[in-house]
Amino acid sequence: MKSYTSDQIKIPPGFWEGLHQLGIAAHDVARQAQLPLTIITESIVTTAQYFAIWEAYSDLIGDTAQAIIELATVFETAKYPPTVLAPYHARDYRDALNRMARYKQLCPPEGLLINEDGERCTIDLEWLNLGEQPGPSLLVGITLACLLELGRRGTDQPLTAQLVEFSEPMGDVQALEAYFGCRIRTGAKRNRLTLFRRDLDRPFLSYNEELLEILTPALDRSLDELQSNRSITETVKWIIKRCLTAGRPDIQSVAKELNVSDRTLQRRLTDENTSFKQLLTQARHEQAIEYLADPSLDIKEVAFLIGYEDQNSFYRAFRLWEGDTPSNWRTEHFSTG
Structure with a gap:
């Protein structure tokens, strides 16, 4: 099941200017990218066009790592769109990251999932349009780099991951290790930035309360309008699906993303004759079927x-859902397809 995000991507106002500063012409x-030159003046493009633009930039600059570092550092804060400008003027790094994750929903195709645990804070990149092919490596890298860059610029400190x-x-x-100041692991199961949790308390020198009082209500209204296009049941299930690869999401984390209390969320789900536990089970079941239909994914990865x-836990759950093992279901699915 796809998310409720539309196939419309906004190009940041300073994107083409940033490329120009790197000596790369927009045309x-x-x-x-094999796109018409009119794409340069378009403020909204399709997901396919957006991915093609990033792939083209990566091809032209030569090395993905170099492209990530140069674009992350050259992009001027004055050119930030409202969804990034609000985080930049947040109270501290934690507030900035939470705002970034919340308002990223307005800027598909990528989303962010933040988790604080012990002395670390992990930020996982997820694709909002479920079922889509992963985006270009460069887009993944620049997204994570910009999160660290946000902290560095806001605190005016040389933070490292x-x-x-x-x-x-x-x-x-x-x-990349020199830029992020830490070890880089490729071939991982996820795209993740792990920060030092202590850095999240660092205040932002760029904090601007008056500007936030203008930006926050407008962004929240846009987000509410986006979410109101679907029932609370559909919205919660979509959020659960987006968060599954980072572990088992709980009602508190989903409620926080929806900007409501967990008690309010449970009451609204009850009004629609369901519960968070039921939606979690449904989301897992639906995603299992979708992933098993893809022969490139092995059972452990699904x-x-x-x-x-634990793979055995998945086998037990799948037997309850379908009355068969994932392997047998896949064999039967393709033999009858």
Whole structure:
């Protein structure tokens, strides 16, 4: 099941100017992406066009790592769109990251899932349009780099990450390690930025309460309008699906993303004759069926993708859902398809 996000991506106002500062002409990117030159003046593009633009930029600059570092550092804060400007003017790094994760829903195709545990804070990148092919490696890298860059600019401190994980090759790993200030792991199961939790308490020198009082209500209204297009049941199930690869989501984390209390969320779900536990089970079941239909994914990977660290637990759950093992279901599915 797809998310409620539309196939419309907003190009940041300073994107083409940023490329120009790197010596890359916008028309060269358009030609490399095999897109009409009019794409340069368009503020909204499709997901396919957006991915093609990032792939073209990566091809033109040569090395993915170099492209990530140069674009993350050259992009001017004055050119930030409202969804990034609000985090930049947040009270502290934690507030900034939470705002970024919340308002990222307005800027598909990527979303962010934040989790604080012990001395670390992990931020997982998830694709909002479920079922879509993963986006370009460069887009993954620039998204995580910009999260660290946000902290560095807001605090005016040379913050470093604790660990960065990428599922795909990212070019010059040593250059990325120098930029992030930590070890880079490629070929990982997820795309994740791990920060030092202590850094989240650092105040932002760019904090601007008056500006936030203007930006926050407008962004919240846009987000509410986006979410109101679906029932609370559908919205919660969508959020659960997006969060499954980071583990088993709980009602508190989903309620926080919806900006309501967990008690209010449970009451609204009860009004629609369901519960969080039921939706979690449905989300896992639906995602299991979708992933098993993809022969490129092995059973162990499917179990991980729907939030099971133990493959045996996934087998037991699947037997309850379908009355068969995942392997047998897959064989029968393809033999009859």
